[in-house]
Amino acid sequence: MIGRGMIRFSHVAAAAELLLLLCSAQSARAQMTTQVSQPVLDFDYSRGRNVSVTERPRPEYTSVGIPVGGFTLFPSLSLGAGYTDNSLETRLDTRSSAYFELGPDLRLVSNWSRNSLQVEANGQFRRYTETPVRNESAWNVFGSGRLNIGDDSTISASAATGQKYESRLSGGSPTDLASATPYDYSHGAIQGDTVLGRIKLTLTGSYTNTTFNSVQLTDEVTVDQRYRNNESYNLVGRAEYGLTPDVSTYVELSFDDSDYDRRYAQGLNFRNSREYRGLVGVSMDLTALVRGSAAIGYGSRRYQSALYDKVQGLSFEAHLEYFPSELTTVTFLGRRVIADASIPQSSGYFNTAGGVRVDHEFLRNLLANVGIDYEQDDYRGIESRSRIFLATGGARYLISRTVGIGASVAYGRRKNTGLDVGPSFNETSGLLSIYLQK
C-alpha cells in the first residue's frame, strides 16, 4: 500500500486529534515523528487473524455515503474548540489561547470489484482567539488508484498536493518563531507488487517537492525559508519470503536523492544529498496475541557540499501490536532514520524515536486511547541533542452513522542540550470536537 506521503503536525493538540481521526479510519499508528517526510512503504503484516480496536469494523456507525454511479461520495465536517497554554510554543513569553477548528472533507471512492480509484479533498482551518499570528489554513488534495493485474500483481499510483504546517516539535523551525510554519508540497508515487509463490516483491518510486513559506519571528521580523525548499526522489524495493503462513522475512533497500534550491543557499551551504539504506526484517502475525513487523539495518547519507559530513549508522523500523484482550490493543513503534538539519553548522541528524499507544473499546461506540512518544535527535557536526516527549489521551463517542464527538488532551515538550537547535518549550492543550458525516 502506498503511504500518504507527508503527515501533518501543526500543534500538539492537533497531533492528538490527528491520532483520533486516523484511528477511526485506519490502523492505529501512533504518530511520533516530527519529520516532514515519512517512509513511503507502509507496514503490511496482517494475516487476518487479529483485529485491532481501531481496525474493527463498526457497521452501525459507519457512514454509508452518497452513491454516485460506480462511486460513493463521503462528505464529512469536523468542528472543534480547544485551548492551549502556550499558543506560540516558546519557552519565554508563553501565551495561552483558545482556538477553533473547521475540518471539511470530501472523499470519492470507487465500488468496483477489481481495481480501485479514490479522490479526496480536505482542509483544516484553525483560528486562535489571542494569537492570530498562529492561525493556520491547511488543505490537501489526494488521489490514488490501484490496478489489479491477474490475481497476484497490482500497480498502484498516488498523487497529492496541498499546504501543511510543520510541527514546532520539529527542529526545523527557528527558535524565536511566532507564526506557524506553512509549506506547500506535491507528492507522487507509483508502486508495483507481485506474489510469486512464497515470494512477494514490491517496488516503489516517489517524488516529493516541498516549498517553505516565509515565517514571522517574535520581534515581527520576516524570515525567508526558501533555502529549505527541497525536491526528493525516492526508490524503495522490498523482497519478502514467507517462511510459514504466519511469519515472513524481508529485505528492503532504499535510495533517496534530495536536492535543495541552490539559489537560496549561501556559498556551499546546500544540503543536496544521497542516502542508501538497507534493512533486514521479519513480519509476523502470531497467535491471537501479537503481530507486527521489525527490521534493522544500516543507513548512510552523503552530502555534495564539502561543508557537511556524511551521516551514517544503525537504522531500524518496528511496529508491533499486542492484544491482551479483544477490547484492548497495545501498539509499539520504533524508528531510527536520518534527517537533514536546518542549521548551517550541521549536516543532518539521527532521528531515533519510540512510542507506545493503548487503544481500548469500552463500548462498541466508545473508544479511548492513551499514548506516549519519545524522540531523540542527535546532530552531526555539532554538540547538540534534542529530546521530544509527547503524551496524548483521547476518546471518541460514536453517536450514530452521521454524528460523533471526540475529546483529546496532549502534553508536548521539546528540550535541547548543547547547542540550541530549534525551540525548547512545553505545551498542554485540549480539544473538543464534533464531526458530521454522511
Added chain:
Amino acid sequence: MRFISLIMAALLATMPCVVGAQTTPGGPVTAPAAPMSAPQGGAAAAAGGADSAAPVLQDYKLGIADQVRLTVYNEPDLSGEFTVNASGLLSLPLIGDVSVLGDTASQVVSKVQQKLADGYLKDPHVSLEILTYRPFYIMGEVNKPGEYPYANGLTVLNAVAAAGGFTYRANKHNVFIRHAGSDKDEKMSIQPGLQIAPGDTIRIGERYF
C-alpha cells in the same frame, strides 16, 4: 373365495376394538393401565452437546407452546398430539379444554382421567408424554440471538453454542436467566453444568474490560 377373504379381513380389523376397547357409557371394558411415561426431550436440534443420559427434568410444569402426546388406552379417537395454547389449555376431544398451565405431567394425567371418568369412560387409563418443550430465548452478546428449541438437559453453554457462540464483547463469567413467568433476572455464574429450563430467557452481558 374372494368374498370369504373380505369377510376375514373385516373380522380381523375389528378384533382390537372388541378385545380391549373402552366403550361409551353403557359397556366399558377396562384393561390394565398403561404406565405414565416420564417427560422426554423432543426436538434435539439445540442440544448438540447434550448427553443422551442427561438427567430428566423433574417435576417439569407445563407451559404455553409445550407439545404433548396424550394416549387414552383403547381410545384412538381420544388420543393424539396436542399443544398447550396461549390460554394454557389443552383442547382435548370429548372433554374439551383442560387447564394445564403450571401442572406437572402427573397432575395433567389425573385431571384428564377424572374428566373422562365423569360420565364418559369407566376407569380410563391415560398416559402423557411431552414431545416438544417450549423454546428458550437467548439474547445479548451472542452472535445469533433468538428463539431456539429446547432439548432435555440443555446447559447454558449448549445454548450459547446454538446461538453461534459468544461475541468478542461477551462477559463469559456471568449470565442472567429469567424463568418463564418470573419478572426478575437471576444472575448466575456460568458453570459447565448450569442447566436451563424450557421457556427461559437467557441474557449474556457485555464486558467493559
